[in-house]
Amino acid sequence: MYFQRFYDTDLAQASYLIGCQKTGECLVVDPVRDIAQYLDEARNQKLRVTHVTETHIHADYLSGSRELAKATDAKLLLSDEGGEGWHYTYNDGNQTWLYDGDTFMVGNIRLQAVHTPGHTPEHLSFLVTDTPRGDTPSMMLTGDFVFVGDLGRPDLLDEAAGGQDTRFVGASQMFASLRDKFLTLPDYVQVWPGHGSGSACGKALGAVPTTTVGYERALSWWGKLVEQGDEDAFTRELLAGQPDAPLYYGRMKTENRDGPVVLGEVVPLSELSADVVKAKLAAGARLIDTRKKEEHQAAAPVGSVNIPDGGTQETWAGWLLTPGRELILLASKERAEELRRKLWMVGLDHVVGFITSAQELETAAAQPILATALGSHPDALILDVRAKTEYEEGHIPGARQLHAGRLPWTLDTLPRDREIVVHCQGGARSAAAASLLRAEGFDVLELAGGYDAWTKTQNERQSV
Numbered sequence: 001m002y003f004q005r006f007y008d009t010d011l012a013q014a015s016y017l018i019g020c021q022k023t024g025e026c027l028v029v030d031p032v033r034d035i036a037q038y039l040d041e042a043r044n045q046k047l048r049v050t051h052v053t054e055t056h057i058h059a060d061y062l063s064g065s066r067e068l069a070k071a072t073d074a075k076l077l078l079s080d081e082g083g084e085g086w087h088y089t090y091n092d093g094n095q096t097w098l099y100d101g102d103t104f105m106v107g108n109i110r111l112q113a114v115h116t117p118g119h120t121p122e123h124l125s126f127l128v129t130d131t132p133r134g135d136t137p138s139m140m141l142t143g144d145f146v147f148v149g150d151l152g153r154p155d156l157l158d159e160a161a162g163g164q165d166t167r168f169v170g171a172s173q174m175f176a177s178l179r180d181k182f183l184t185l186p187d188y189v190q191v192w193p194g195h196g197s198g199s200a201c202g203k204a205l206g207a208v209p210t211t212t213v214g215y216e217r218a219l220s221w222w223g224k225l226v227e228q229g230d231e232d233a234f235t236r237e238l239l240a241g242q243p244d245a246p247l248y249y250g251r252m253k254t255e256n257r258d259g260p261v262v263l264g265e266v267v268p269l270s271e272l273s274a275d276v277v278k279a280k281l282a283a284g285a286r287l288i289d290t291r292k293k294e295e296h297q298a299a300a301p302v303g304s305v306n307i308p309d310g311g312t313q314e315t316w317a318g319w320l321l322t323p324g325r326e327l328i329l330l331a332s333k334e335r336a337e338e339l340r341r342k343l344w345m346v347g348l349d350h351v352v353g354f355i356t357s358a359q360e361l362e363t364a365a366a367q368p369i370l371a372t373a374l375g376s377h378p379d380a381l382i383l384d385v386r387a388k389t390e391y392e393e394g395h396i397p398g399a400r401q402l403h404a405g406r407l408p409w410t411l412d413t414l415p416r417d418r419e420i421v422v423h424c425q426g427g428a429r430s431a432a433a434a435s436l437l438r439a440e441g442f443d444v445l446e447l448a449g450g451y452d453a454w455t456k457t458q459n460e461r462q463s464v
């Protein structure tokens with residue numbers, strides 16, 4: 001059996017390729033839309049993609065299952081569990097619907113679908129058995145069910161997808177899935193989850209890629225509670241302190257359920273002239289400034305959103321951008337194509353070109369103010385774009401908390417007749433958030449150094 005994990009560090013998302021070297025067949029689980037990595041790996045291992053599946057209807061990224069199945073003529077195997085409202089609504093003619101206990105073969109490798117609701121109602125995990133070595137499963141692909149050191153959160157449907165009190169049903173389902181499915185497995189079964197540290201699909205995910213049933217049974221926060229049958233304590237702990245869910249998750253759920261747009265053959269991006277960019281911006285396009293925040297602040301193109309090239313690009317793009325308008329990248333020729341592919345992860349497909357310099361565009365300085373100058377803006381709304389858990393640990397008096405990942409959907413709740421001073425913990429998130437608010441016509445300032453700088457100023461004043 002050949003096994004390969006693929007990991008996107010930005011969204012902390014894992015996908016897997018499992019191959020039978022004897023027959024040359026392979027399966028990809030939870031693929032992203034940039035499918036070249038799977039095709040390249042299969043080719044290098046002399047395998048062909050014959051099966052594609054996913055653990056559940058994803059919320060944090062746009063699935064590549066449909067894309068990969070169409071490109072390879074592979075069988076697409078999807079959950080039909082979960083009840084009304086949780087079925088996939090698209091059918092390309094190559095789907096096989098999976099239910100609890102169903103098995104299928106990929107060469108000599110047997111996979112068994114295990115219905116493990118809790119994170120979502122339709123969620124499946126997959127037990128993997130390498131039959132030439134024996135008839136016992138050696139690993140379980142758990143998707144957003146069991147993570148290293150944590151569990152998938154059951155409140156996403158409430159937080160981002162329009163549900164109401166589904167978190168309590170989800171918590172109860174999670175408890176039952178752990179008791180009746182997971183903890184019945186042998187301790188040696190390896191656990192390979194769909195996310196790692198940094199994902200908003202849980203609150204305390206481990207940084208190592210894998211664990212075992214036995215390790216989680218013995219050392220997880222939930223193991224003893226489930227074995228003791230204490231569902232009330234389990235539910236309280238599971239739901240407490242969950243991070244804010246970015247609201248683009250609701251859009252991802254809908255698109256993944258109804259069928260992501262197939263990219264197919266993609267034409268390379270074109271470099272655009274300044275005149276063409278100006279015309280497109282005037283017609284409603286959005287310029288994404290991928291430079292460092294300091295460069296953007298020194299000369300911010302009017303109407304642009306600053307989402308720097310780096311390890312958080314996909315996340316921030318999902319937070320701050322919405323589909324429906326053309327997108328233009330301010331980026332180097334060497335980076336433009338890669339950055340475009342990152343946007344695919346969160347369903348932002350309409351990148352029409354790139355420009356390498358802002359020199360011929362209209363720009364304005366957007367320098368942040370020092371924490372010592374905050375008192376000079378007594379009538380300003382102080383907008384804290386950190387997570388609610390950060391806010392609860394300490395915040396500037398009078399500040400309003402609004403997670404940056406909720407801004408595009410809550411603009412009508414912000415004042416247009418007064419200044420808004422935006423801050424986060426250290427200044428990175430607030431720079432991106434402030435650029436969106438400027439692009440939307442708000443009177444915005446940033447707080448240099450964020451809450452850390454404000455706290456330092458307060459401590460210095462108290463020590464005088």
